[in-house]
Amino acid sequence: MSFTPIIDAQGFAAFPAPAKLNLFLHITGRRADGYHLLESIFQLIDAHDTIWLRVRQDGQVIHHNPIENVPAESDLTVRAARLLQGHTQQQLGVDIRVEKRLPMGGGMGGGSSDAATVLLALNRLWSLNLSRQALMTLGLQLGADVPFFIFGRNALVEGIGEIMTPIETPVAHFVVLHPPVHVPTPAIFGDPELTRDTPSLKVALLEGRADQVELKNDLEPVAVRKFPQIAECIQWLSQYAPAKMTGSGSCVFAQFIADGAEKNASQNRANAVISCLPKEMTGFVSSTLSQHQLLDFASD
Known part of the structure; x- marks a missing residue:
């Protein structure tokens, strides 16, 4: 539409x-x-x-x-x-x-x-x-x-x-936390301790075997070492679900995948987590999009 x-x-x-x-x-x-x-x-x-x-x-x-x-x-x-x-x-x-x-x-x-x-x-x-x-x-x-x-x-x-x-990605809700830091991307990519040789997982992902491989953010260890506030958010959110950083930071998130048996289960779980958020942290709940709203504003 x-x-x-x-x-x-x-x-x-x-x-x-x-x-x-x-x-x-x-x-x-x-x-x-x-x-x-x-x-x-x-x-x-x-x-x-x-x-x-x-x-x-x-x-x-x-x-x-x-x-x-x-x-x-x-x-x-x-x-x-x-x-x-x-x-x-x-x-x-x-x-x-x-x-x-x-x-x-x-x-x-x-x-x-x-x-x-x-x-x-x-x-x-x-x-x-x-x-x-x-x-x-x-x-x-x-x-x-x-x-x-x-x-x-x-x-x-x-x-x-x-x-x-x-x-294709599953329908899900996310709890997203925003640590009060601005991460300079060049400093993360330029760090000598950054992992730069992770094996490709493309075949497993395209075959739908994402649950059989370890998915991480290689930039995260560098970012949390430089910015402890990111580590604090990951630690808090990990009480409820596996949490990781997005991009080069600073935001971190946890994913709650929708259960077909209960339509609103993932949203309810995410809302329950965000309701426990400490006052010193900032965050919100968001859900997946299957495509950009303006997808048809350009022709393929």
């Missing part, structure tokens, strides 16, 4: 920018140019930012509520709009507002998802009709995770993030 945006009194249309979780993240090698090779399942979840867009006739791209201390010109939503505008020689412009809910620097892909939503939504609003692959190629210029959100399906991701294979 095609997504229909809400339009407010000022004429802005609302588009979701969903988060992702890395159900695991293994570093399988390193290229000669220094880029790390990874293997991961990227899971879309219903926690999201909202991108409000209004087409302009004068060609300007204007961000109406830029993040404090971040120049509008540097914001990924503005960069995405201008990249698409330049690529297509588009004469129309856009007004942008960002309703930010996803933790910044949390490893959930918030900024990348915001950029992807701008590309997808403007593809429709500007009547560009670019293909998904064309948008993914543009998105890669903005960040390694942007193409995944344009791809729009849960995926086994390989290479440096550019190889995606659609994969």
Whole structure:
């Protein structure tokens, strides 16, 4: 079913920018140019930012509520709009507002998802009709995770993030905790103690044998050593279910898979956990998405 945006009194249309979780993240090698090779399942979840867009006739791209201390010109939503505008020689412009809910620097892909939503939504609003692959190629210029959100399906991701294979994931709910730290990704990938030779599990995963292999986040040991608050959240959440970090951090999560015999069991379990959250911790409950809400805004 095609997504229909809400339009407010000022004429802005609302588009979701969903988060992702890395159900695991293994570093399988390193290229000669220094880029790390990874293997991961990227899971879309219903926690999201909202991108409000209004087409302009004068060609300007204007961000109406830029993040404090971040120049509008540097914001990924503005960069995405201008990249698409330049690529297509588009004469129309856009007004942008960002309703930010996803933790910044949390490893959930918030900024990348915001950029992807701008590309997808403007593809429709500007009547560009670019293909998904064309948008993914543009998105890669903005960040390694942007193409995944344009791809729009849960995926086994390989290479440096550019190889995606659609994969079915179980319906589940997640408890997500956000430690009060901002993890610098380069510091994690550059740590000499980072594991960089985890064997590939692709065959087992594509054959549906994920329950027979160990799925972990190779970045987690480095991150928890540098940021004890991450370790504290993992330790607390592990009382209730296996917990791990997503991306390069700082957010951590536990998965509660839906039981077909009781439709709401996974949500009830997740809600019960979050109700016990200590006052000094921040977290929320989210559920799986089978695909990006704007999937049909680009053609395959």
